[in-house]
Amino acid sequence: MKGGNLGRYFTADFKVKVVERMLAGESVSRLSQEVQVRCQTLYRWRAAYQKEGLEGLARSRGRPPGPSRRNRPAAPPVGEERIRALERKVGQQALVIDFLQRACKRVKESRQRSKEAGGTASMERSRP
Secondary structure (H helix, E strand, O other): OOOOOOOOOOOOHHHHOOOOOOOOOOOOOHHHHOOOOOOHHHHHHHHHHHHHHHHHOOOOOOOOOOOOHHOOOOOHHHHHHHHHHHHHHHHHHHHHHHHHHHHHHHHHHHHHHHHHHOOOOOOOOOOO
């Protein structure tokens, strides 16, 4: 079935009748065409009915809470996420500091070698 169920509202009584027909063994695709409701929606109604009974079908409009939302691990508290982000930042900064310290050490060593006898000397800055 093309299109969708946008803007349509189905009563709990209607949903129960359709689900009972599904549970009785009627073809879901044929039932979908007859009542003009997508198969995916019919399967969702059946699952809600089997899990929660009439209450599962009596929900108000909007997206029902799906299993992916309920079974998802709880998000860490904001403070913990902030701590992890800051720890990552500290680790990155430690790498940069280590790199810069090694670079400074090499520059210092190369200057010391150039001041020795026979080394290539660099010109010192002139003072104004």
